[in-house]
Amino acid sequence: MSHHPTSQMRRTLVALIASGAAVLSLGGCISLGGKAPAQLLTLTADAAPNAGSMAQSTVRDAIIVEVPTVERTLDQVRVPVHISDSAVAYVADAVWADKPARLFRGVLAETLAAKSGRLVLDQVETGSERGMMLSGQLLRFGYDQGLGAVVVRFDAVVRNPGAPLRKQRFEASEQIGAVDAVTVGAALNRTANRVAADVAAWSAG
Template sequence: MMKEMRIMFHAKPTAALAALTAAVLLSGCVSIGGKVPERLLTLDATQKVPAGAAQRAGAGRTLIVSDPDAPKMLDTVRVPVQTSPTSVAYVTDVQWADTPRHLFRRLLAETIAATTDRVVLDSGQFSGDGGQRLTGELIAFGLDAPGNSAVVTYDAVLTTPNGVALARQRFTASQPVGGKITSMTVGTPLNLAANKVAGDVAAWVAAMKN
């Protein structure tokens, strides 16, 4: 029984009865009402651009990294736990400092800038050298209860400045959670999984030539 999680079920109409039954069985774990979380989580890039490092744009070397799309389940500061294929819980006493898609974009940008020759910009910056764009969708960014692991999955799409798709690839990584899933144990495995995905995306971007 995970007393640290607030259980919220999102079920398809055909699974409504099953979800109701599960809610009754897990009534001892349900927490109603909100409170200020005990801790906030963020992501920390394992590969960083050194302070004072200079980069020159040109010859199509720029890359604009956009915020990925994300389903409503992930577009929140709460930390989701997939308890079954049709139900999701959220870990109590912990939240993200920002929504995962914003945090992950910054992690991607930092990792790509640190490990490739690309000059990384965000979507609010302008470059006239015809660089590429990295967009995509955050498919998973949370905990898998049956596997007791953190899972991050990102569908990356590399496009031209005009939005023509050049390549698409799915990247995923998982890290085991040490012990029970609680507010104290979820941050590190999620950060490790996110960094693994970011590193794989960076290598993929580096291999794609203009």
């Protein structure tokens, strides 16, 4: 005997509501989409060259900072909330001005330029010559519900001509009391700067 269509629709709605319980338990702080944000978030480097400062060198003596590769959840402008290893939502109304990998690359470049005093270039500017190259993968850049903290995790790779490749994982986190666009954005900016400073110190070694 077949089920009545109305009964089938009711069962489907109950299943959908049940599957969204973990998302709703965050108290409305996250969203899977919706209206445009009131503001766009960005990253600023704590350590940056002074206004008017200049650096001159050959490309072989410069540092080339590449845009990190990312996993799928970071290949967009929304801020992920990691609910579990298999569930991800997004902070409501939190939207980056550019993709996180590009913003993080900017913080890395500014920090390296300020702390090393060397010329820092984008890969696009270098042509066929290569100096020290800093690349890597941005693995986490968002809020972890289990930790109650924002997390930045970056696998850095340094390649120097004629030297062995070096790789190291860097991570920083900061607990926050509210999960909203302003709070999460500011905490991620501070955390990204701590990771960038650690990478700059390590890469100079």
